[in-house]
Amino acid sequence: xxxxxxxxxxxxxxxxxxxxxxxxxxxxxxxxxxxxxxxxxxxxxxxxxxxxxxxxxxxxxxxxxxxxxxxxxxxxxxxxxxxxxxxxxxxxxxxxxxxxxxxxxxxxxxxxxxxxxxxxxxxxxxxxxxxxxxxxxxxxxxxxxxxxxxxxxxxxxxxxxxxxxxxxxxxxxxxxxxxxxxxxxxxxxxxxxxxxxxxxxxxxxxxxxxxxxxxxxxxxxxxxxxxxxxxxxxxxxxxxxx
Amino acid sequence: xxxxxxxxxxxxxxxxxxxxxxxxxxxxxxxxxxxxxxxxxxxxxxxxxxxxxxxxxxxxxxxxxxxxxxxxxxxxxxxxxxxxxxxxxxxxxxxxxxxxxxxxxxxxxxxxxxxxxxxxxxxxxxxxxxxxxxxxxxxxxxxxxxxxxxxxxxxxxxxxxxxxxxxxxxxxxxxxxxxxxxxxxxxxxxxxxxxxxxxxxxxxxxxxxxxxxxxxxxxxx
Numbered sequence: 001x002x003x004x005x006x007x008x009x010x011x012x013x014x015x016x017x018x019x020x021x022x023x024x025x026x027x028x029x030x031x032x033x034x035x036x037x038x039x040x041x042x043x044x045x046x047x048x049x050x051x052x053x054x055x056x057x058x059x060x061x062x063x064x065x066x067x068x069x070x071x072x073x074x075x076x077x078x079x080x081x082x083x084x085x086x087x088x089x090x091x092x093x094x095x096x097x098x099x100x101x102x103x104x105x106x107x108x109x110x111x112x113x114x115x116x117x118x119x120x121x122x123x124x125x126x127x128x129x130x131x132x133x134x135x136x137x138x139x140x141x142x143x144x145x146x147x148x149x150x151x152x153x154x155x156x157x158x159x160x161x162x163x164x165x166x167x168x169x170x171x172x173x174x175x176x177x178x179x180x181x182x183x184x185x186x187x188x189x190x191x192x193x194x195x196x197x198x199x200x201x202x203x204x205x206x207x208x209x210x211x212x213x214x215x216x217x218x219x220x221x222x223x224x225x226x227x228x229x230x231x232x233x234x235x236x237x238x239x240x241x242x
Numbered sequence: 243x244x245x246x247x248x249x250x251x252x253x254x255x256x257x258x259x260x261x262x263x264x265x266x267x268x269x270x271x272x273x274x275x276x277x278x279x280x281x282x283x284x285x286x287x288x289x290x291x292x293x294x295x296x297x298x299x300x301x302x303x304x305x306x307x308x309x310x311x312x313x314x315x316x317x318x319x320x321x322x323x324x325x326x327x328x329x330x331x332x333x334x335x336x337x338x339x340x341x342x343x344x345x346x347x348x349x350x351x352x353x354x355x356x357x358x359x360x361x362x363x364x365x366x367x368x369x370x371x372x373x374x375x376x377x378x379x380x381x382x383x384x385x386x387x388x389x390x391x392x393x394x395x396x397x398x399x400x401x402x403x404x405x406x407x408x409x410x411x412x413x414x415x416x417x418x419x420x421x422x423x424x425x426x427x428x429x430x431x432x433x434x435x436x437x438x439x440x441x442x443x444x445x446x447x448x449x450x451x452x453x454x455x456x457x458x459x460x461x462x463x
Binding site for chain 1: 360362363365366367368369370371372373376380381384385388
């Protein structure tokens with residue numbers, strides 16, 4: 001579903017990604033973790049072309065994201081993405097947030113989009129808030145709406161860029177629950193997160209990044225059992241024993 | 243001296259002043275609408291990242307902002323007939339000049355407004371498959387406009403007051419009409435006082451309107 005091949009990226013002189021390669025098959029859940037500044041958020045933004053790469057190749061569902069001729073809007077319309085800071089559109093009601101992509105990008109009718117939006121809102125347990133604005137919801141609620149917005153486009157895979165790191169601790173679980181459910185339904189997911197509990201529960205593989213490189217790419221059991229690299233061992237002991 | 247004032251001439255001058263006021267308002271509205279449209283395009287050009295497009299827009303804005311409006315009004319009035327070979331008329335000339343001039347100021351306000359929208363909002367719009375222009379039209383500009391309304395309207399007050407500068411090319415706005423009437427009846431002071439009150443009334447009620455608008459369209463954060 002997603003192939004990342006030898007991807008390197010620079011911001012000016014500074015190299016943020018070095019020769020990153022990994023792949024995610026259909027139905028797989030891959031957690032990407034690593035210390036801050038390791039390039040994991042940058043890597044996930046390259047997958048749907050929000051960040052350009054200077055070297056290497058990324059292919060999503062058979063389409064080369066890194067080809068200059070690729071119709072990126074079309075590709076992105078079926079790759080869902082959830083952001084650290086939710087990024088709901090603050091000038092639109094929740095219903096409008098859920099409908100805008102369906103109407104403007106997929107060409108669905110307002111009624112159809114509304115109905116689908118309400119269904120998804122029900123699924124994330126927020127249908128009482130349909131007519132509110134994002135600013136009236138808590139962070140956890142906003143993030144659940146953001147997941148519903150991504151799902152409203154009927155994505156073939158989902159990218160999560162630190163979906164819980166901007167949340168108050170007591171709201172993290174309500175978001176993770178939705179993600180776990182999604183994973184169990186067989187959604188292909190690439191998740192940048194520090195939530196190792198989530199990784200243990202649903203991930204098939206864990207990718208560990210450090211200083212722009214993929215240092216470790218292992219099955220969940222391997223990774224949590226005995227990571228090969230020292231860096232991953234240190235990282236794990238730091239975040240598991242706090 | 244003040245008890246020599248005689249306001250009885252005001253009703254006589256009202257039709258002329260009303261006509262002048264109408265022109266001032268017309269000029270303000272035309273320049274505001276035209277300026278916002280052109281200003282938005284200029285702002286988008288400056289933010290486009292295209293070297294030539296952004297450069298040209300920057301030169302335009304810098305030029306317009308460094309020349310006094312009065313001079314622009316005169317230049318335009320005398321230059322255009324020279325270039326095109328036919329006169330455009332004082333009123334049309336004023337409307338075109340004001341629009342071009344306002345566009346430069348609005349574009350700077352718009353640019354700041356557009357830049358105030360976090361990059362994440364654009365990413366979110368692009369991530370659901372919107373094109374660059376869709377993300378601008380549905381996500382960035384609607385938010386930017388809301389943030390900018392107070393500044394845009396303040397700039398529009400200035401514009402409304404500046405319409406009095408068209409006297410330089412012999413167009414008759416409210417101030418000029420009042421001045422003419424004052425001369426005619428020998429009551430200049432009264433006329434100036436009277437139009438001051440009108441300017442104040444209009445600008446004050448507009449600023450009340452701005453306050454009301456701000457409350458209504460503010461984005462809940």
